[in-house]
Amino acid sequence: MFVGSVEHPAGVDFVILVSMDWSAYVHPILGALVTGLVFALGNSGLRGRGSGRGARQFRQFHARLGPWVCAAALLAQASGILMVLSVRFDLSPASTMHFRSGTLLVCLLLLLFWSRSFMHLMIVRQLHPWVGALAMLVAGAHVFFGLQLIR
Numbered sequence: 001m002f003v004g005s006v007e008h009p010a011g012v013d014f015v016i017l018v019s020m021d022w023s024a025y026v027h028p029i030l031g032a033l034v035t036g037l038v039f040a041l042g043n044s045g046l047r048g049r050g051s052g053r054g055a056r057q058f059r060q061f062h063a064r065l066g067p068w069v070c071a072a073a074l075l076a077q078a079s080g081i082l083m084v085l086s087v088r089f090d091l092s093p094a095s096t097m098h099f100r101s102g103t104l105l106v107c108l109l110l111l112l113f114w115s116r117s118f119m120h121l122m123i124v125r126q127l128h129p130w131v132g133a134l135a136m137l138v139a140g141a142h143v144f145f146g147l148q149l150i151r
């Protein structure tokens with residue numbers, strides 16, 4: 001909702017409440033998609049544990065999907081900032097809790113992306129799913145903060 005005020009000749013200030021421009025919904029829709037992808041990625045990673053044939057297929061799918069999810073999250077982060085700068089004049093850029101949780105989510109995903117080069121190390125293999133679980137928790141909180149920005 002855009003909030004503005006108009007001064008009446010009689011000296012009374014009117015507050016105008018305008019609902020969110022339709023284009024401002026592009027980011028929340030993309031964001032919801034990215035959140036779904038993060039959960040699908042985490043799910044495939046967790047189901048990829050073990051040595052069964054099914055587990056190997058899940059691991060392959062997980063490893064292939066990972067870079068796309070990272071790219072999509074970067075796009076969502078950029079589109080969020082762009083929306084604030086172009087249509088959500090009631091918000092100031094990089095000032096919300098949603099911005100901070102989005103930045104944390106992107107950093108965690110990039111850390112997971114980077115860790116794939118060290119998967120041969122036991123410690124990285126053990127830590128990777130925990131960082132991934134943290135990313136999923138942050139993604140859940142991130143949706144919550146995002147919904148609070150919808151007007």
Ligand code: HEM
Nearest residue numbers: 024027031032077080081083093094095096099102146149
């Ligand atoms: C269901 C998921 C999401 C919802 C409902 C949501 C909602 C919103 C809304 C309503 C805004 C204000 C701009 C606008 O109206 O378009 C916003 C801004 C933003 N969003 Fe999202 N978002 C979601 C997911 C994401 C994701 C996945 C990311 C990045 C990883 C992200 C990053 C941002 C950023 C960086 C801003 C700008 C905030 C600022 O500058 O303070 N959002 N989001």
Ligand code: HEM
Nearest residue numbers: 041042045046049059063066067112113116129132133135
């Ligand atoms: C969403 C959060 C994530 C979770 C919960 C998660 C979880 C896991 C788990 C449980 C494994 C199996 C480890 C084992 O062998 O015991 C795994 C492997 C792997 N993950 Fe993730 N992961 C996540 C995100 C990512 C991301 C963003 C990437 C980036 C590309 C990635 C790349 C990989 C790779 C390359 C492997 C090794 C696959 C193989 O051995 O063939 N993961 N992950």
